[in-house]
Amino acid sequence: MPSKLKNSLSLFDWRQYIVYIAFVLVLIYFSITLAEEGFMTTGNILNIARQTAMISIMGVAMTFVIASKEIDLSVGSIAALSAITTALTMQQGLGMITAIIVGLATGLAVGFVNGYLVTKVAIPSFLVTLAMMMIARGVAMWLSGTAPVPILSENYIFLFGSGSVLGVPILLFWTLLIAIIGYIVMRKSVFGRQTLATGGNETAATFSGINTNRIKMTVFMASGMMAGLAGMLYAGRLQAGRFTFGEGDELSVIAAVILGGTSLFGGVGTVVGTVIGSVMIGTINNALILQGLDVSQQMVVQGAIIILAVAFGSKKRKS
Amino acid sequence: MNHTILRMKEIEKAFNGITVLDKVNFEVKTGEVHALMGGNGAGKSTLMKILTGVYQLDEGSIEIDGEYQQFSNPSDAEKVGVSMIFQEFSLIPKLTVAQNIYLHYEPRKAFGMINDKKMVSDSRKIIADMGISISPNDLVENISLGYWQMTEIAKALSKNTKILIMDEPTSTLTKSETKTLFSIIRRLKESGITIIYISHRMDEIFEVCDRITVLRNGTNVITASCADITMEALINNIVGGSMGQSLKWIERPIKENRKPILEVKHLQSGSRVKDVSFTLYEGEILGMAGLMGSGRSETVRAVFGVDAISGGEVHVRGSKKLIFSPKEAIQEGLGLVPEDRRSQGLVLEHSVKENTILPSLGALSRRQIIQNSQADEKVEALVKKLKVKTDDIHKTVSLLSGGNQQKLVLAKWLLNDTDILILDEPTSGVDIGAKAEIVEIIREIADSGKAVLVVSSEMTELLAMSDRILIMKDGEITSSIDRKEIKGEEEVERAIQVEK
Incomplete structure (x- = not known):
């Protein structure tokens, strides 16, 4: 039936898929123009996967934060702090397992403080996490005395960053693991639905029996913990904890989430979109380096792409 | 005093083919307080939105002071002196009383700068004329809700209003604030301002209004002087035969010893x-x-x-x-x-x-x-x-x-x-x-x-x-x-x- 076909065509909202379309176009463009530089080689592709892993992992949790109509600017600093506490724990000879627990707990604890200040003290998350961004990095500098804390455990270095299994970097496994968990929680679970309802209309969510403060608390704790994990991966990759890890990552993470199609106005969130958004930004950076552009030019192009993608992707809000 | 300031004739309005107003006539005399009554959906607010230029009429005419008017937007209506005070306030809490009164109409001095002195002194004069005691320099967020209403009225008065429409003005007021409001209404009336008063509260209407017009299902039912009508008769007119066919009471059996x-x-x-x-x-x-x-x-x-x-x-x-x-x-x-x-x-x-x-x-x-x-x-x-x-x-x-x-x-x-x-x-x-x-x-x-x-x-x-x-x-x-x-x-x- 032609009318039915037309109906389903008009229901198909291509804007929702803008990031996938853009990603495919970017891949095609660079694979042609950068064929000689080896853009499409397995080595380069795995390289991109390694470079984007931390942003993707933090992005998965940030998707929940933004879908609930909050923001977390402290993720980059939490990554640095967790890297330092993990490295220091191992330096103290307390063993790898303890160090892993300490690293994750660091992120969880900072996330808890964020959530507490947002829900109980009612400070906007923008301000809370802006302040926490400074505090967490300050503590990281303080604990490390601004010097790198070396990590000697080979098991740790293998598991958290530098290892690979059958030629596939371990970072890719981490990314896939977190993305799959995030996808299931967002799309299939009670918690995901409640998060989206909280961001979409907090009053209606409350009236439906959802404890929206508990939801927000949980998303901040998850965001803190994933930032902690990302910091531990940085540490494993560079075989040391440094207070400079993750500087500016909060912006790349938010860019990846928004690029992926999650709404800054809350209520809409897509984990798969976030991962694609993150990989797309990584791919473009990688291609620009291959093309011989330097960091300053990369930044300009990255910013322009975010504006373009969001402009194309956003539906004009009804007045 | 018997001059008719407003004459709305044979007003018709439909939305999506559904008639909301059917040949409604509404006349108001200069300097009177005229109550507009009717149940929900009777057409009161639609009629007032037409008068204030929010909606455009389909058929009929509006005359103010004997001149035909055509309003295509609210500022057209404001120009000839029609203002409305809505149930929801349109004040900005972070601004002062004076700044709210003159919002978008700030008196200017050289280089387009706002003339704060004139704004404050003009506001003070309006407030004094109303007989209330607020300072034009108070922040609106710091004054009580009752005075928000007064500020809204002052705002309307600053625009040389001749016809002031109030929609359920007392619903957010306390008893004493209501009294103050009524004394303001009487002062305004003495100074020659005409007031259209929309309310469901009969006692208030009998206290403050001169005449009443009742609408029901988008048509006129009655226009009468308050002195000539009893509360019973008024209620009958508002309710009418609206115990409609589609919504009849069906008696339900009540179970014995229900918990x-x-x-x-x-x-x-x-x-x-x-x-x-x-x-x-x-x-x-x-x-x-x-x-x-x-x-x-x-x-x-x-x-x-x-x-x-x-x-x-x-x-x-x-x-x-x-x-x-x-x-x-x-x-x-x-x-x-x-x-x-x-x-x-x-x-x-x-x-x-x-x-x-x-x-x-x-x-x-x-x-x-x-x-x-x-x-x-x-x-x-x-x-x-x-x-x-x-x-x-x-x-x-x-x-x-x-x-x-x-x-x-x-x-x-x-x-x-x-x-x-x-x-x-x-x-x-x-x-x-x-x-x-x-x-x-x-x-x-x-x-x-x-x-x-x-x-x-x-x-x-x-x-x-x-x-x-x-x-x-x-x-x-x-x-x-x-x-x-x-x-x-x-x-x-x-x-x-x-x-x-």
Whole structure:
């Protein structure tokens, strides 16, 4: 039936898929123009996967934060702090397992403080996490005395960053693991639905029996913990904890989430979109380096792409 | 004094083919306070929106001071001296009284700079003329709500208003603030300003108005001088034959020895709920009537755990419960269809299904994972049962009509198998067809043994479905009347109007 076909065509909202379309176009463009530089080689592709892993992992949790109509600017600093506490724990000879627990707990604890200040003290998350961004990095500098804390455990270095299994970097496994968990929680679970309802209309969510403060608390704790994990991966990759890890990552993470199609106005969130958004930004950076552009030019192009993608992707809000 | 300042003749207006005003005539004399009355949907606000240029008339004419006028937007109406004070205030709390009065009309001096001195002194003069004591330099957020209203009036006066329209001006005022307002109205009248006063409160109208015009179903019913009409006659005119065919009362059998399911005892909450006690039985439809601002919505919000309770008790199924949040209320088997479905009832950007299952996620999930096929099935069944017009349960609810959206808010609680359903204005902004359907759904819910508490300003629907009606006035339940003993709408109208 032609009318039915037309109906389903008009229901198909291509804007929702803008990031996938853009990603495919970017891949095609660079694979042609950068064929000689080896853009499409397995080595380069795995390289991109390694470079984007931390942003993707933090992005998965940030998707929940933004879908609930909050923001977390402290993720980059939490990554640095967790890297330092993990490295220091191992330096103290307390063993790898303890160090892993300490690293994750660091992120969880900072996330808890964020959530507490947002829900109980009612400070906007923008301000809370802006302040926490400074505090967490300050503590990281303080604990490390601004010097790198070396990590000697080979098991740790293998598991958290530098290892690979059958030629596939371990970072890719981490990314896939977190993305799959995030996808299931967002799309299939009670918690995901409640998060989206909280961001979409907090009053209606409350009236439906959802404890929206508990939801927000949980998303901040998850965001803190994933930032902690990302910091531990940085540490494993560079075989040391440094207070400079993750500087500016909060912006790349938010860019990846928004690029992926999650709404800054809350209520809409897509984990798969976030991962694609993150990989797309990584791919473009990688291609620009291959093309011989330097960091300053990369930044300009990255910013322009975010504006373009969001402009194309956003539906004009009804007045 | 007998000069006619405003003459609206044979006004006709239709929305989407539905006639809202049918040849309405409305005349107001210079310097009088003219009450405009009528039930919900009578056409009062549409008529006033035409007069203020918000809507354009389809047929008819408007004459002001003998000159024909055509308003294509609100500023056209303001230019010839027509201003309206709305129920919702349009003030900016962070600005001063004077800055609010002259918002967008700030007096200027050289280089387009705002002349603050003139603005303050002009404001002071207007305020003094009104006979009230606020400083033009006070921040609006620091003055009481009653004075917000006065500031709105001052704002209108600053624009050389000749005709001032007030829509339910006392609904947010305390008794003493109401008195102040009336003395301002008398002063304005003496200075030659004409006032159109929209209100449901009869006692106020008899106190302050000179003449009354009543509309019903978009037509004129009567225009009379206040001195010549009794309250009884006025109520009869407003209500008319509107005990309509589509919303007739069907008597429901009352079971013997039915159990009380919800008992509210001396409930206090905020400033609006002072001492509320009532009992709701299984299978009962209990109506709650009262004027705007009498504390009905606040009562149900407190029972449902939205607003904090400052005194009194709530008993569910015979035992005392402490309910601090909607979540706890829902666990006790309560459900609330809130006053404003768009801001409180639905997540507009989400789908029919996603909205409907929201309170029932626990029951529809296994180990925290939502069982989608089971959820789809249940939602499909409900959509069919409630005759929700949507082609797909995955459609965004913002695309549905008001009546269908309201049915979904009801569906949320039907899916959750709620025992005690509280409905706050369940048919507001819903067309007459959907209204009858919603009344029918509510009857079915009660027939299945559940208890229903309905708050409504629409007497017709309240009388159509209630077994018993509570009258609420100034934060207290003043009486409880069996539906059987009520002969007509007039009786309930009188009960909610009369002083204790």
